[in-house]
Amino acid sequence: MIHTTHTILITGGSSGIGAATARMLAADGMTVYAASRRGTIEGSDFDGRIIPVKLDVNDEALTIKTVHDIVEKHGTLDAVVVNAGNGIAGSVEDSDDEEVRYQFETCCFGALKTIRACMEVFRKQGYGRVITITSVAAIVPLPYQGIYSGVKAAMLSITENLRMETSHLGDIQFCSVLPGDVRTEFTCARKIVKKAATSPYADEFQRAMKVIEKDETTGMSANIIARAVLRQLRRRRMSVRVIPRIDYALVGLLMRLIPECIKLPIIKALYR
Ligand SMILES: NC(=O)c1ccc[n+]([C@@H]2O[C@H](COP(=O)([O-])OP(=O)(O)OC[C@H]3O[C@@H](n4cnc5c(N)ncnc54)[C@H](OP(=O)(O)O)[C@@H]3O)[C@@H](O)[C@H]2O)c1
Structure with missing residues (x-):
């Protein structure tokens, strides 16, 4: 039996990729719960098909309650887009434990909560779809984005493990969408590590951040990522990894083909 998505939860639904995805899925007829700390979109x-909810994904009890409330109202929860996230920039050496924890809190621990x-519901239903929004940074090590790359690589790997581990539980599927540069509030919201200004990496860091910020602010529309999510939800079998837009997909392919000793100096040179 093919299960279609009617009711979906999107975390980080107040802006950027989450909000664009909420609008696109609602336009396709789905009922979308758009969760964020702001609780707005x-x-x-x-026509009421987008329901904004106030949720900090780091609050486990509230996350469980939000999912239960959706199931109580609609009888099912068909899918979740695990999208809430933020970024931190700085050299790995300059990043202290508190800053590393900040990066992992929402993007990894919040995502796992x-x-x-949702898995508790999906197991009982025997079906459910999970799309994690990771990043091309998970497979391309960008300078001074090491901790961000690390958390996205962790979530990409965890998503693939979950796909494998849950495959005998029914029609439960996991997929990760890896966006490249997207114009959103992400760039403004990014934190810079405390030591960055006085660091021995300061000059290189400033140069790299100029390139990174320019790439993001002139990046693709969030609708491109939203369309990739919608396409996956319509498929009978979701892909394991999806890199939207051909240029970023090609970068992904090159990353697999080029040896590390060649690709790392090339990437570094591109951000100087
Ligand atoms: N923009 C890019 O170039 C890019 C590239 C690759 C991957 N991504 C990933 O795409 C995802 C969405 O980012 P975006 O670009 O759309 O940035 P964005 O516009 O800043 O959106 C981030 C969303 O996450 C929510 N959020 C943050 N912390 C939260 C928390 N603790 N609980 C609930 N919601 C929370 C924010 O809403 P509130 O502040 O209201 O909570 C907001 O809705 C992130 O995971 C990001 O890492 C972005």
Whole structure:
């Protein structure tokens, strides 16, 4: 039996990729719970098909309650897009434990809380779909984004493990979408590590951040990522990894083919 998605939860639904995805899925007829700390989403609510909810994904009890409330109201929860996230920039050496924890808190621990809360429902239903929004940074090591790359690589790997581990539980599928540069609030919201200004890496860091910020602010529309999510949800079998837009997909392919000793100096040179 093919299960279609009617009711979906998107974390980080107040802006950027999450909000664009909420709008696109609602336009396709789905009921979308758009969860974020703000608990709002700009633009139309598509005749009540987008329901903004206030949720910090680091609050486990509230995450479980949010999922239970959706199931109580609709009878099912068909899918979740694990998207809530933020970024931190700085050299790996300059990043202290508190800053590393900040990066892992929402993007990894918050994501896992969301997945665990939904898995309980998906196991009982015998079906459910999970799309994690990771990043091309998971497979391309960008200078001064090491901790961010690390958390996204962790979530990519965990998503693939979950796909394998849950495959005997029914029609439960996991997929990761790896966006490249997207124009969103992400760039403004990014934290810089405390030691960055006085660091021996300061000059190189400033140069790299100029390139990174320019790439993001002139990057693709969040609708491109939203379309990739919608396409996966419509498929009978979701792909394991999806890199939207051909240029970024080609970068992904090159990363697999070129040996590390060649690719790392090339990447470094591109950010100087
Ligand atoms: N922009 C890019 O170039 C890019 C590239 C690759 C991957 N990504 C990934 O895409 C995802 C979405 O980012 P975006 O670019 O759309 O940035 P964004 O516009 O800043 O959106 C981030 C979303 O996450 C929410 N959020 C943050 N912390 C949260 C928490 N603790 N609990 C619940 N919601 C939380 C924010 O809402 P509130 O502040 O209201 O909570 C917001 O809705 C992130 O995981 C990011 O790492 C982005």
